[in-house]
Amino acid sequence: MFEPDPGSDRPFVGINMVASVDGKATLGGRVGALTSPDDQAELHALRAEADAVLVGASTVRSEGYGRLLPDDLQEERAARGLRREPLLCIASASLRIDPDVDALADGGPRPLLVLTSSDGRLPGDPPGVEYIQGDTREGRLEFASLLRRLKAEHGVEKVMCEGGPTLNGTLFAEGLVDAVFLTMSPWVAGAGESLTIVAGPPLPEPVRLRFVAAGEVNGMALLRYRVES
Numbered sequence: 125m126f127e128p129d130p131g132s133d134r135p136f137v138g139i140n141m142v143a144s145v146d147g148k149a150t151l152g153g154r155v156g157a158l159t160s161p162d163d164q165a166e167l168h169a170l171r172a173e174a175d176a177v178l179v180g181a182s183t184v185r186s187e188g189y190g191r192l193l194p195d196d197l198q199e200e201r202a203a204r205g206l207r208r209e210p211l212l213c214i215a216s217a218s219l220r221i222d223p224d225v226d227a228l229a230d231g232g233p234r235p236l237l238v239l240t241s242s243d244g245r246l247p248g249d250p251p252g253v254e255y256i257q258g259d260t261r262e263g264r265l266e267f268a269s270l271l272r273r274l275k276a277e278h279g280v281e282k283v284m285c286e287g288g289p290t291l292n293g294t295l296f297a298e299g300l301v302d303a304v305f306l307t308m309s310p311w312v313a314g315a316g317e318s319l320t321i322v323a324g325p326p327l328p329e330p331v332r333l334r335f336v337a338a339g340e341v342n343g344m345a346l347l348r349y350r351v352e353s
């Protein structure tokens with residue numbers, strides 16, 4: 125499923141999300157109750173194939189994003205001549221992220237890239253953080269040029285985007301998503317949960333997907349789609 129196009133000037137982008145059967149991205153306002161150890165193992169397996177993991181600032185604020193991979197997968201990557209963990213990239217316009225969140229705290233993934241429209245620095249100016257400043261359109265960061273820079277300047281060929289829904293919306297709107305990895309979790313979240321796996325302004329047009337594969341692990345349906353080009 126991770127098949128970068130050697131002729132492309134940007135990395136391959138997969139989106140990995142977990143959703144309830146009624147399509148919601150959170151349960152009780154968090155993703156934690158939707159996921160499971162099996163889904164986490166799948167998440168780690170997908171991360172282990174990626175050069176970079178991309179997440180929105182709100183997801184980092186709520187989920188922390190400290191360690192990306194367990195020891196065994198880090199060892200496996202090192203044996204393949206890769207960096208032990210993929211590069212963590214955080215999208216943030218405001219740069220308002222608490223310096224105590226796991227990603228920014230001492231021991232968090234380094235180097236860490238912040239993709240932003242701001243010319244500022246994160247609170248506390250944590251060491252080991254690099255900034256890529258991008259252009260904006262209608263107040264939103266544009267990702268096409270940022271992704272090209274990730275490839276050209278950081279050698280990133282495969283990006284696994286783990287949301288959240290707002291960031292996913294931007295990537296779909298710009299036509300930058302190549303594949304969707306969706307875990308369907310056996311819950312109905314109900315109308316009390318508002319977020320689905322794609323949020324933000326309406327898409328310019330619906331995105332047609334091509335079904336690729338399905339699996340099942342302890343009640344979690346693992347669905348794989350490619351974006352029709």
Ligand SMILES: NC(=O)c1ccc[n+]([C@@H]2O[C@H](COP(=O)([O-])OP(=O)(O)OC[C@H]3O[C@@H](n4cnc5c(N)ncnc54)[C@H](OP(=O)(O)O)[C@@H]3O)[C@@H](O)[C@H]2O)c1
Binds near residue numbers: 215263265288319
């Ligand atoms: N079900 C799942 O698999 C899953 C996965 C991930 C997250 N979640 C859940 O989703 C929730 C968070 O999602 P969310 O949609 O609210 O937020 P999000 O996409 O994680 O982050 C949104 C933030 O990212 C930055 N950002 C994203 N796109 C941008 C753009 N085009 N231009 C500028 N900045 C941009 C902005 O940061 P600033 O605010 O810093 O400017 C924006 O406020 C959490 O509850 C999390 O647990 C669920």
